[in-house]
Amino acid sequence: MSCSFGFCQDSTTLLNGSVKSPNNEVSDILIVNLNSKISTITDSLGRFSITVKLKDIIRFTAVQYLPKDISVTDEILESKSIIITLSDNVIDLSEVTVTPYNLTGKIDLDIERLALDPAVTSSSLGLPNADLVKMTHSERLLLEADRGKYISLATIDNYGKINEILSHAFISVSINTHKIMNRVSGRTKSLEERVERDEKMELEKEIISKFSKKSMSDSFHIPEIHMDGFLTYCISQEDFLELSQAGNTVELWDYLKDKSIEFREADTLKQ
Template sequence: MFYNFPLDKTRRVVFKTFFGIGCFFCLFLGLNSAFGQNGAKLLKGKVQNVDNDVRDVLVMNLNSKETTITDSLGLFSIEVKVGDVLRLTAVQYLTKDVSITEPILNLDVITIDLIENVINLKDVTVTPYNLTGEIDRDLDRLGLEPVVTSGSLALPNADLDVMSQSERLLLEADRGKYVNFYVIALTINTHKIMNQLSGRTKSFEDMVLRDEIMDVEREVITKFSKKTLAESFDIPEANVDGFLTYCMSQNDFTSLSETANTTEIWKYLEKRSVEFKSSEMVKE
């Protein structure tokens, strides 16, 4: 009886240890089995076209709504499973859908060819100069002299950006310092002060900001159509204008013009779409 108690206690400890290990493996195998049944896999792909650039093509899984954008070489990777459909969209290409099958899922890299979005127009002749639309022929026929610009004349500051009307008005209203000190005199810039007090300067500042916001909005629409935004972010197409208005009202919206990076713009829109839908501004 002296050795029975320690022996029983040892058996219980060993049994609990093996039982815990067994439960862990059962749980692990169950999770692994569930993952295997899901069949999800990271698919690598390459978009190509003979003549055009293949960067910044939007790749969207229509089933999972997961999205990605091709890099400078046209490469991308996205999680898919059998039965999913990938949609590739870009302004310069026709939209293409790719159904994921078992053979495609087993490929190391899937190659996708995109077709240029070419709009064929009927031949027309513009009178009174009988223009044909062929630049070389029309230039020879018209006999135009080369256009003289500040750049062709190598004038100073020829490469400076031309200011918009709003920017010129703001510069005129807010020009100079409030007070100028000279050797024997002091002058006050009453023009600048009056514009500040009357709100004229603030009005022009708002105009410049509005122009910048509209420029960014045009850039977004150029890169991604409203239909693409609606499908990608699960927003009714009728509400896309409201979504863009919501983005434009954010203080950091104009910063997108400085990055000019398609991936960053897409991530920004994706983040704002979540906020937009949760704000109860979307109407079905």
């Protein structure tokens, strides 16, 4: 065991840091300790925490930035904090002629020059129910199958002036046979399961759009050919849909990291 300035190479320290960039977003940047294989991502402000040891190599990667590796030094361990500045990943494109349209190639400036009108939407037109969330096909089927109460009461007033003729009110009972039959036949339950399945599949698409299968494979030590199995394992968990209420991407990443440990411990990879 080697020690320097009071820090032993085998002792771990929780390193807090932040990623800075003047041009791009600093959230959801993947940070991996190449020695311990521990990983995390930055929050919306670019902040992160990761366990390190002396001489560990920490890698920062994101699509919009060039990869960057740093070596953990005594100074970093002593301060327990670090600020990382990443370089933009500039992709050279073929030359594009913009002069006929009086454009500069700078998006912000060109948008102002074009003076485009705001997009016309149902909200901008002030249409009723413009802000309602559009229901899926499965949700509409479930609503139709389970609409209303099982039993409703109504006075004969609903049917005209009969009560005036008879001088007193009657009460009628309406039984929702459509709702009852759907429940008894199992159609309602089947549609409920279908809606839940659709929600899970939509959440799975969101996860893949935020974290590629390659990134999850490298960070969670799961072969890429088993990533579909891992995601299926996550979907089968009772608390999976609670992720739709996750406040930020960090919570989502932490959930996947915890489930990846369970997935490996369950010997699923050997099957």
